[in-house]
Amino acid sequence: MTVRYGWLSPDGQTRADTRHTALGATTPAGPLQTRxxxxxxxxxxxxxxxxxxxxxxxxxxTAVVQPGRAVVQGTTTQGTFPVALDENLTITFADGDAQYGRIDLVVLRVYDDESDGSGRNEAAVETVQGTPAAVPTAPPTPALALPLFQVAVPAGTSAGTGGLPWTTAITDLRTTLVSVGGILPVYNNATVAGSYRGQYQDNDTSGSLQRWSGTAWVPYPKAIGGIAPTGALTTGGYTGQYRDTSAGQLQRWNGTAWQPAVPGPAFAQSLDAGYTTSTTYTSTLTDTAVTALTLNFTAPPSGSVIIALGARAYTTSSETTTAHMSPQVTLGTTVIWSADDERAASGSGAVGKSVSTQLRLNSLTPGATYTITAMHRSTSSTVPAWFDTIYLRTDPIA
Known part of the structure; x- marks a missing residue:
């Protein structure tokens, strides 16, 4: 017998049966059930x-099923059946239907006469033939059976026509399990819910170790307090977790997004000159390809930054008109700072002059992303105020 079973068969359980099926592998699926x-x-x-x-x-x-060991869970009253196949087993698929394709199942099935009245007490690897159809579907898995593979059988397929197209016919349905407390190597079962808080699984797709929180699998690539290596983590497991990036930047998970762990200077510039005759502040300049100069920055833990801005400014053919450049700071759609002459870098005259200013902005929300927009105006609606080599910069204050 090559398909062995270890549940004290009424017709005798051999020592070899017992040795082969001493699995010790039960990933819980409930108090009295296992996967x-x-x-x-x-x-x-x-x-x-x-x-x-x-x-x-x-x-x-025909196909060959290789040796292996498995566990098949019955109903709560039936319990769990350890099974082992100890040598290669050849199985045969029926020829294809003349008109339609079908999908067959290969299963590891347990027969338990005490529960199913089958008159059999054994385990077997079997094929379950599907129904031919224009859009075929797999047949249901029999009771007390573990699905192993789906096999697509095209219409008209037989040994005489070249047999099954094995490279495309097989779909692997196998799933893994380990003993309680063991780390489960995920295989076709990454989304199966955990059974208890503190259960672990290794997710081959995401490349991370995950812990069941009671409601979800949470990435645990490093112990609490450790820095996750590059590429190991897309979503943080807890607020305050850190990760390294491919660019060498250390980031901190704020609960919803990754932010620079140590916000550094941010800088933006435009070297394309433009002008405005608007006497109220506007971000739009004429005769430039730059729609508006903006700069995003992350507020540091102190909630304070230095904002620096400047440009080469001049007023066409006028010594009395003034060109003002001032920052507008927003958080989403909320304006934190409006452009104002008191916060402006200002210049006048027909000869261009480099003008700049620095300002301190306080009471920001640490970790939030703010936007600075360069705003411009002229003090005369008939005199163009020109701005060239415009820049914005922020520096965090500790």
Whole structure:
């Protein structure tokens, strides 16, 4: 017998049966139930799962299922069935329908006469034939069975027509399980809910270790207080977690987004000259390709920054008209600072002059992202106020 079972069969459980099925693997699914699944591992340790794999035989309708060990959960009263396949097993698929394709299942199935009245007490690897259809679907998994693979059988397929197209026919349905307290190597079961707070799984897709919080899998690439390495984390597990980026920047998770851990200077500039004759502040200049010069910055823990701004300013053919450049600061759509002459870098005269100013802005929300917009005006609606080499800069204050 190559498909062994370990639940004290009425017709005798051998010592070999007991040795093969001493799995010790029960990932809980409730107080009296466990997940059904396959024990992970391969001979060379390169892959997550090798047990009960399947390889099709080219040009035929047959496939070989490789050895492996698994657990199949019955109803609460039935309990859990450990199963082991200890040698290669060949299975055969029926020829394809003349008109439509179908989808078959390969399952590891347990027969328990005491519960199902089947007259059988054994385990078997079986095919469950699907129904041919224009859009075929897989048949339901039988009771007390663990699905292993789906196999698409095209219409008209047979050994005489070249057999099944094995490279595209097989869909792997196997899932993993480990003993309670073990870290589950995810395989087709990344979204399965955890069973208890503090359960761990290794998610191969995201490359992170995850902990079940009671409602969700939370990334845990490092212990609390550790810095997550580059590429290991897309969403923070807790407020105050840190990660490194590919650009070498240290970031802090604020509960909803990653922010620079140590906000540094921010700078923006425009070297394209433009003018305005507006006597009220405007961000739009004429004769320039720059729609508006803006600068985003993250407020530091102190909530205070130095804002610096400047330009090369002049007023066409006028020594009395003044060109003013002032910052407007917004948080989303809320204006924190309006442009004002008292906060302006100002210049006048037909000869261009470099003008600048520095201002301190306080009472910002640490970690929030603010926007500075360069605003401009002329004191005369008939005299263009020109601005060139415009810049904005912020520096955090400790």
């Amino acid at each position: 059904s699944g396959i024990l992970p591992g391969t001979d060379d340790g390169q892959y997550r799962i090798g047990g009960l794999g399947m390889t099709g035989t080219t040009g035929t309708m």
